[in-house]
Amino acid sequence: MDLIAWRENYDRYAHHLKATGRMAQNSITAYTGDVAAFIDFLEKEPDPPTKMDDMAIRRFLIMLRRSGLKSSSLARKLESLKSFFDFMVSSGKMKTNPAREIEPIKTQPYRAQYLSEEEARYLIQSTEQDDDPFVRLRNRAMLELFYGSGLRLAELTSLDLRNIDWRNGLISVIGKGSKFRQVPLGTYAGKALSEYLTERERLAAKRRKSPTEALFLNCRGERLSPRGTARIIKEHLSKCSEKTGLSTHSLRHSFATHLLTAGANLRAVQQMLGHSSLKTTQKYSHITTGRLISVYRRAHPRSEDK
Numbered sequence: 001m002d003l004i005a006w007r008e009n010y011d012r013y014a015h016h017l018k019a020t021g022r023m024a025q026n027s028i029t030a031y032t033g034d035v036a037a038f039i040d041f042l043e044k045e046p047d048p049p050t051k052m053d054d055m056a057i058r059r060f061l062i063m064l065r066r067s068g069l070k071s072s073s074l075a076r077k078l079e080s081l082k083s084f085f086d087f088m089v090s091s092g093k094m095k096t097n098p099a100r101e102i103e104p105i106k107t108q109p110y111r112a113q114y115l116s117e118e119e120a121r122y123l124i125q126s127t128e129q130d131d132d133p134f135v136r137l138r139n140r141a142m143l144e145l146f147y148g149s150g151l152r153l154a155e156l157t158s159l160d161l162r163n164i165d166w167r168n169g170l171i172s173v174i175g176k177g178s179k180f181r182q183v184p185l186g187t188y189a190g191k192a193l194s195e196y197l198t199e200r201e202r203l204a205a206k207r208r209k210s211p212t213e214a215l216f217l218n219c220r221g222e223r224l225s226p227r228g229t230a231r232i233i234k235e236h237l238s239k240c241s242e243k244t245g246l247s248t249h250s251l252r253h254s255f256a257t258h259l260l261t262a263g264a265n266l267r268a269v270q271q272m273l274g275h276s277s278l279k280t281t282q283k284y285s286h287i288t289t290g291r292l293i294s295v296y297r298r299a300h301p302r303s304e305d306k
Helices: 003-020 025-044 054-066 071-090 117-129 133-149 153-157 187-207 226-240 248-261 266-273 278-299
Strands: 170-174 180-184
Touching: 003 025, 003 071, 025 054, 025 071, 054 071, 117 133, 117 226, 117 248, 133 153, 133 180, 133 187, 133 226, 133 248, 153 226, 153 248, 180 266, 226 248, 248 266, 266 278
Parallel strands: none
Antiparallel strands: 170 180
16 A cells, blocks of 8 residues: 555544544644654655555654654554554454554553642632732632642633533533533632633723633633643642642642542542543542551451450
8 A cells, every 4th residue: 555545544533533522622733743653664664665564664663752752642652553444354454453563552551740738728829919819810720620620721711601500600611522421510600700700891891802601711801722721820820839730630640639539439439520421430449548548447447456
């Protein structure tokens, strides 16, 4: 199969992922990007293979490893290629999937970066340093929602006014794979959001823009972008902790960790996070092992001499 044919099949694969609706847009972008990078690699080889086998994939992965790519990223790229060649097999273009002949890439155990409860309090308090009332109240409301409801960045920035159920204290969220769920709106988050909405109305009236349903706005009265939100959150995170690598997702990790540490049911946390698999939620459980041992020693009659 020549490289033009690979490009054509890549286009069909990208269309297939979008048509099935089983994968979130960010995942589609990542998977198709990985496959496109592989085809680019084939085009640059001195002697591009006419017949695909696992050796071409191995050369691609070796090149990426030598360039300094982490094992977790390599593992994802291998999964992307497995998905692509599965599509090729199912569509009758290939008889077998060469990527499935490659052993899984070992990765380091996942360690979620999260804040302590004290750091989380400092984080919320850091918004008091903002001079502008609109910015101060908006940022506080965003931080309260990230930490208090465990939202993803894309979920928060896509929220509209109608997604807040004030009567029942719930937020309606469209998560990965366009899956709908409802998450609690905590008392602190509800209060911060209510105070922000007053300033939001003032800004909207001042800007005289066409009405927008977006919950969180920038200073121009437009929906706040994911990039702008991430930048704001990172600035506040740097004020409350010396840990490196903190991001909006660290607040989601903190939400889950603090719930589990306090004894929350794992399946309840799974539902609030919007995880399809309980295994995904269990990655947080290693953090709370010390807490479980402490509870066991205090509560079980045979744990130690009383």
